[in-house]
Amino acid sequence: FFLHPAWCYHLPSCNDTTWPTISSQYCNGTRQSPINIVSASATPNDKLTEFTFLKYDDTSAMTSITNTGNTVQVTLKSGVKISGGDLSEQYDSLQFHLHWGNGSSVPGSEHTVDGKRYPIELHIVNSKSSYNGNTNLAVKDSTGLSALGFFIEVMSGNSTGQPDSWRNLASYLPNITEKGQNVSIAAGFSLDDLLVGVDRTKYYRYLGSLTTPACQEAVVWTVFKEPIKVSKDLIDLFSTTLHFNDSSSPIMINVYRSLQPAQKVWTQSIKASASTTCFSLSLGLISLAWRARESK
Numbered sequence: 001f002f003l004h005p006a007w008c009y010h011l012p013s014c015n016d017t018t019w020p021t022i023s024s025q026y027c028n029g030t031r032q033s034p035i036n037i038v039s040a041s042a043t044p045n046d047k048l049t050e051f052t053f054l055k056y057d058d059t060s061a062m063t064s065i066t067n068t069g070n071t072v073q074v075t076l077k078s079g080v081k082i083s084g085g086d087l088s089e090q091y092d093s094l095q096f097h098l099h100w101g102n103g104s105s106v107p108g109s110e111h112t113v114d115g116k117r118y119p120i121e122l123h124i125v126n127s128k129s130s131y132n133g134n135t136n137l138a139v140k141d142s143t144g145l146s147a148l149g150f151f152i153e154v155m156s157g158n159s160t161g162q163p164d165s166w167r168n169l170a171s172y173l174p175n176i177t178e179k180g181q182n183v184s185i186a187a188g189f190s191l192d193d194l195l196v197g198v199d200r201t202k203y204y205r206y207l208g209s210l211t212t213p214a215c216q217e218a219v220v221w222t223v224f225k226e227p228i229k230v231s232k233d234l235i236d237l238f239s240t241t242l243h244f245n246d247s248s249s250p251i252m253i254n255v256y257r258s259l260q261p262a263q264k265v266w267t268q269s270i271k272a273s274a275s276t277t278c279f280s281l282s283l284g285l286i287s288l289a290w291r292a293r294e295s296k
Helices: 162-169 234-243 274-295
Strands: 043-045 049-053 060-068 072-076 081-084 091-100 120-128 143-156 181-183 204-208 219-224 226-228 264-268
Touching: 091 143, 091 234, 143 234, 162 234
Parallel strands: 043 264, 143 219, 143 226
Antiparallel strands: 049 081, 060 072, 060 181, 072 091, 081 091, 091 120, 120 143, 204 219, 204 264
8 A cells, every 4th residue: 555654745645735634733833834925014123133144155064965755955064053133042054955836937935925936945944053953952942943045036038057056056956866865965065155146134034833744833934035046947957857756756846835824024124324314304405495496
């Protein structure tokens, strides 16, 4: 008889409609992820400062890449960390993985912004440094994990194999086509290289959950506003190369959870400096004075 995993994306018996039954303690909770972010409803918050990224420039930070049967996951070496951004302490960056749909034409990001879904979403998973990488402890803490979400969008024009960092990452996919396959990543590109072109001072923040079972509500979510631009050919590789199981199993597509009920979302305050405000005010008064003179 057919043994299916406890949860999955592609089979009616274990896809995300069944997760609240599979993992009832959390998957039908009250702060579940992902969500649709309504940009106009995001509340300004002065505490949402810039992050500090430690060893994100290290070209040997990525150690291995694995087909988990549900996604592609890259393990990071110890010492890669984030802090700032109104996080309560420093967090260790443990791994990143991706969520996608079916090629660039059928988007598969988990979060959406104003209803827009992007082709791919990259999640960097971080755990409070005080837990020393023990995620079993971190998931019991309502802010034990911090996830950084980055959207991937198709680069304009007809370029291929761009940027170099993403071509490098995608070059490992043919070696991990089946579930459980894992290969080492050679040094040569960094997390900063993968996050190319994104202004990391601009982001949304909300309190949510893991987006796969057991869906623990332990995640401080940061979703960056600007997407990473990647050429269409590389985006399409993710949904054409990998299998959910062995080579006779279906191709790994549509690996994202459906949207969950809205949560309160924060974003940076727009800090108009005093000098800018005064300057605008002065210009306004001058133009008023001119109008008054001309109307006499």
